[in-house]
Amino acid sequence: MTIKIIAFGIAKEILNQREMEVEIHEGATVADVRKQLEADYPAFQKLASLSLAVGEEYREDDFTITENQEVIIIPPVAGG
Amino acid sequence: MTIKIIAFGIAKEILNQREMEVEIHEGATVADVRKQLEADYPAFQKLASLSLAVGEEYREDDFTITENQEVIIIPPVAGG
Amino acid sequence: MKNIEILLLENDLDSAKAEAFVTNDESGGIVSFVGTVRKFTKGKEVIRLEFEAYRPMAIKEMRKIAEHILAHYPARRVAIHHRVGVLPIGGIAVVISVSCPHRKDAFLACQYAIDTLKETVPIWKKEVFTDGEIWVAAHP
Amino acid sequence: MKNIEILLLENDLDSAKAEAFVTNDESGGIVSFVGTVRKFTKGKEVIRLEFEAYRPMAIKEMRKIAEHILAHYPARRVAIHHRVGVLPIGGIAVVISVSCPHRKDAFLACQYAIDTLKETVPIWKKEVFTDGEIWVAAHP
Numbered sequence A, B: 001m002t003i004k005i006i007a008f009g010i011a012k013e014i015l016n017q018r019e020m021e022v023e024i025h026e027g028a029t030v031a032d033v034r035k036q037l038e039a040d041y042p043a044f045q046k047l048a049s050l051s052l053a054v055g056e057e058y059r060e061d062d063f064t065i066t067e068n069q070e071v072i073i074i075p076p077v078a079g080g
Numbered sequence C, D: 001m002k003n004i005e006i007l008l009l010e011n012d013l014d015s016a017k018a019e020a021f022v023t024n025d026e027s028g029g030i031v032s033f034v035g036t037v038r039k040f041t042k043g044k045e046v047i048r049l050e051f052e053a054y055r056p057m058a059i060k061e062m063r064k065i066a067e068h069i070l071a072h073y074p075a076r077r078v079a080i081h082h083r084v085g086v087l088p089i090g091g092i093a094v095v096i097s098v099s100c101p102h103r104k105d106a107f108l109a110c111q112y113a114i115d116t117l118k119e120t121v122p123i124w125k126k127e128v129f130t131d132g133e134i135w136v137a138a139h140p
Helices: A009-015 A030-040 A042-046 B009-015 B030-040 B042-046 C015-022 C055-072 C103-120 D015-022 D055-072 D103-120
Strands: A002-007 A019-023 A051-054 A070-074 B002-007 B019-023 B051-054 B070-074 C004-009 C029-036 C044-053 C077-083 C085-088 C092-100 C123-129 C132-135 D004-009 D029-036 D044-053 D077-083 D085-088 D092-100 D123-129 D132-135
Touching: A002 A009, A009 A042, A009 A070, A009 C123, A009 C132, A019 A030, A030 A042, A030 A051, A030 A070, B002 B009, B009 B042, B009 B070, B009 D123, B009 D132, B019 B030, B030 B042, B030 B051, B030 B070, C004 C015, C004 C055, C015 C029, C015 C077, C015 C092, C015 D015, C015 D029, C029 C103, C029 D015, C029 D103, C044 C077, C055 C077, C055 C103, C077 C103, C092 C103, C103 D029, C103 D103, D004 D015, D004 D055, D015 D029, D015 D077, D015 D092, D029 D103, D044 D077, D055 D077, D055 D103, D077 D103, D092 D103
Parallel strands: A002 A070, B002 B070, C004 C077, D004 D077
Antiparallel strands: A002 A019, A051 A070, B002 B019, B051 B070, C029 C092, C029 D029, C044 C085, C044 C123, C077 C092, C123 C132, D029 D092, D044 D085, D044 D123, D077 D092, D123 D132
8 A cells, every 4th residue: 555654854854855655565553664664764763763643643553554644754853 | 225127018017117216225136126026016926927137138036236227127028 | 722822933932922821810920931042062053943843743732731731730821832944043942831820830830841842742953053964852 | 240130120020031131052941930910819809919129138139049049050040020019910020030051950940039039038019909908928
């Protein structure tokens, strides 16, 4: 299935783009997406953390992604 | 000896004046002045505290007052 | 909710506005945190800061912080204003104001707010130096 | 001392001025306490507040608080602005701002300042109600 990735901060620089489409197996979870991103872009492995959000909420590793869903890559935040 | 009393807040209302002169024995301490004030104006006994300052500093009970010194009556403060 | 004001702004922040929002007849104490851009980080001179936010979620997460405060502290009003875009040295990045009947609660609630904001709100900060740039906190 | 600003003013306080004073290149965190006039005290409606100060000693005691903070906390600058005279509901009675490199210290130092100010600074507050008036904290 195809999912849409949207990246911010250093994640956008690692991907070299704000948005991209990714092919991943049906029933993939947040953990699967993160694993695939880290495999395709090893720079992600060096970050202090890598969270993913769907529907404007942080999602746990076992959260299942569905076809065409938007997954937001959230590298370590640093507001304030 | 004569000392000058300057009163603020509720102390001014108890004395009904901002400044007054008080006669007290030579070598009187802060404790003596407080005792005399409380005797002459029993309303002072009802306050939560009654501090005295000389030379813009709070003074302990055993601080000795000298002739013509200005003694500031400081009832409970409530800044802020 | 009329006791919460969340702003994510492109223009300069003004702490007086946050404090004015939280001022109310029932509160005697307002505590504010103002985060400004420091000139030096670990000895290196910063030229400017760039803030980027995932807007809808940043606003949502800031609102969660404010709602948590109203639910768990005896607080009356909360304002959280955050800046995005480019900031010079001394610029205000964030203002958080909390009003409570008693000041001790206001200190605790305001500290909770800034501590949590730095952990959960999807806003990113890039420090630009004379000789490079770095995304703050990105690496361990 | 150029890192301390003590003001005892007859006119309206502006928290932005205290924050502007303490802002400096080395500090990333400013914590401010703003004390405002509450409408209700123990269920009674306040019409206005009247602050009286023993000026020279009030300024001296406020300065002691600021000096203590600079000596005992990793703080860079301290501003303590207090109002005297008549204040309406919602008026600002006091503004205390402290800047520190790290925010946790700024929260602690600012709380120390307001807690100590209320104990040591010779300023008195009279609450005026529709049916009388009271010197705050005067009686046990």
